[in-house]
Amino acid sequence: MAALVIDVKDLRKTYRTPFRRKKVEALRGVTFGVERGHIFGFVGPNGAGKTTTIRTLMGLIRPTGGSATILGHAIPSRQARFKVGFLPESPYFYDYLTIGELLDLAGRLFGLGAHERDQRANALIGRVGLERARTQSLKKFSKGMLQRAGLAQALMNDPELVVLDEPTSGLDPIGRKDVRDLILELRDQGKTVFFSSHILTDIEAIADRVAIVARGQLQAHGTPSELVDRNKRLGVDVIVHVAADANVDGLTANASKIRRVADELALLLPADADVDAWLASARELGARVVSVEPRHETLEDLFMQKVGETVAG
Amino acid sequence: MKPLLGRIWAIALNTFREAARIRVLYGILVLVLGSNLLAIVLGRMSIHEEQRVARDIGLAGIALFGSLTAIFLGVFLLYTEVQRRTIHAIVSKPIERWEFVLGKYLGMAVVLTILVALFALAMMGMLAWQHVGVSSAVVKALLLAWGEVLTVAAIAIFFSSFSTPFLSGIFALAMWVIGRVTPDIETAIKTGSAWIRGVAHVALEIVPDIHLFSPSGRTIDGQAVSVHADFVSWGYVGLSWLHGLGWIAALLALACLLFHRRDFA
Numbered sequence: 001m002a003a004l005v006i007d008v009k010d011l012r013k014t015y016r017t018p019f020r021r022k023k024v025e026a027l028r029g030v031t032f033g034v035e036r037g038h039i040f041g042f043v044g045p046n047g048a049g050k051t052t053t054i055r056t057l058m059g060l061i062r063p064t065g066g067s068a069t070i071l072g073h074a075i076p077s078r079q080a081r082f083k084v085g086f087l088p089e090s091p092y093f094y095d096y097l098t099i100g101e102l103l104d105l106a107g108r109l110f111g112l113g114a115h116e117r118d119q120r121a122n123a124l125i126g127r128v129g130l131e132r133a134r135t136q137s138l139k140k141f142s143k144g145m146l147q148r149a150g151l152a153q154a155l156m157n158d159p160e161l162v163v164l165d166e167p168t169s170g171l172d173p174i175g176r177k178d179v180r181d182l183i184l185e186l187r188d189q190g191k192t193v194f195f196s197s198h199i200l201t202d203i204e205a206i207a208d209r210v211a212i213v214a215r216g217q218l219q220a221h222g223t224p225s226e227l228v229d230r231n232k233r234l235g236v237d238v239i240v241h242v243a244a245d246a247n248v249d250g251l252t253a254n255a256s257k258i259r260r261v262a263d264e265l266a267l268l269l270p271a272d273a274d275v276d277a278w279l280a281s282a283r284e285l286g287a288r289v290v291s292v293e294p295r296h297e298t299l300e301d302l303f304m305q306k307v308g309e310t311v312a313g
Numbered sequence: 314m315k316p317l318l319g320r321i322w323a324i325a326l327n328t329f330r331e332a333a334r335i336r337v338l339y340g341i342l343v344l345v346l347g348s349n350l351l352a353i354v355l356g357r358m359s360i361h362e363e364q365r366v367a368r369d370i371g372l373a374g375i376a377l378f379g380s381l382t383a384i385f386l387g388v389f390l391l392y393t394e395v396q397r398r399t400i401h402a403i404v405s406k407p408i409e410r411w412e413f414v415l416g417k418y419l420g421m422a423v424v425l426t427i428l429v430a431l432f433a434l435a436m437m438g439m440l441a442w443q444h445v446g447v448s449s450a451v452v453k454a455l456l457l458a459w460g461e462v463l464t465v466a467a468i469a470i471f472f473s474s475f476s477t478p479f480l481s482g483i484f485a486l487a488m489w490v491i492g493r494v495t496p497d498i499e500t501a502i503k504t505g506s507a508w509i510r511g512v513a514h515v516a517l518e519i520v521p522d523i524h525l526f527s528p529s530g531r532t533i534d535g536q537a538v539s540v541h542a543d544f545v546s547w548g549y550v551g552l553s554w555l556h557g558l559g560w561i562a563a564l565l566a567l568a569c570l571l572f573h574r575r576d577f578a
Contacts, residue, residue: 015576015578052578058401058405059404060404060577061577062576078407078408078409079407081406082407086402086405086406088398088401088402091402092397092399092401094327094330094399105327106402106406108319108322109323109406110407111316111320111407153402157406
């Protein structure tokens, strides 16, 4: 295996609540690796430990156990941070700055010269589509614009590794697509992207590898095809139109997830159901078939299963 | 060395921009102008002491409002970075936390220096109105007031590195007041009970001697001095500044250490 860009071993973080000093285990031994040139999706429900993991990697939080390296440097490492771009969750920036001033500040912290700062800032402002907001202070930016500004400052140092905490959170569909396209573009440039999300379609659409985290522990880790068996049939989705007063008890006997609105009946038949026989019964009742579609396992199914297991456990 | 200074300066510049937007500072400027007008009025009311009264009130205004501004800026500027999470996008870049703390202090110091210069200009305007020239004693007093303000800023930023603005403000204010009355504490050591002597000794050890910056009424080498008198030498000003710089360095080092250990969750 090639050298890992991020190598996390048994990472632990325990907090103490302010007054009662009660222990809260935010991370309970997280282990995973991110290979160079990959898009790595880090997925989990709210409070799973995604942001704690990312903040620990970025040196904002001190781990209470385990170890992690970024680009071969043990965290927290200033050398590594020279080559890393980071977008925090729901980014907060100095709202009195313009986008140009924000990027200039970021460039100064990376030690870039004035000419280089200017060049990169101009290119990035164009890349994230904020040219028209150039003279506005960040205070007047919408959430989507702030997210774009955050992406621009994360790329100011032309990083080898880009760490994005919930980059599509709060964006409209066009904004989400733009971010997904940007992530794919970064991978095409040879960069490694590590991003967290709880929007599974985003992860499924672009991630080369996925890790599912819940309750501070890794529940699954691998490529989407390793994690999800796309040949595994979970059932058959059927939609028919049937008279509103027709008795459909015989049709729904073995089905799950039954939904009937006016004359439309939608249900999920078991994977081993005799669909031909079911359709024949439906036609006898005068039903008209709208669609029949096999349902295969998706990342969402796996996610719900893994998160459900931790909740039950 | 150059990249290090560049990073610290970047934070300082940003802190300056942030502080310059705080409207309270403009209110304080107005208060200082008001105190100078009051100095003129009170000077007129005194009998043959117009110049001394005007100068005393002018200088006291600079030290008082400068120090209060230093506490206000010191307790808020560092804390709000953590509270608003603006610090997340900063310390995840190749900057050490101690560089960040130094940058914040430097930015504050620039703001406070400009404020003290403006206060001084206002006072000199008031003195000119009273037909009083600016003597070297006044320049020395202004330098001492500037040193006091920068020392108080370091006290505030030290408390702000681990506490909330409310508590930091109380602690910093207490330290400033105690530091201002060190001659009284020294008297307490000589005359008070054993318990008072113990507390006074501890207070003198852990609090900067801010009274050095305002030496009126102090006894130095057996002589009672007044800051307005010519026998406050340049050497005294230099030594007071050295005392202040020593405390600034120690307080900032402690602030850096405490800030280094913090989690930004």
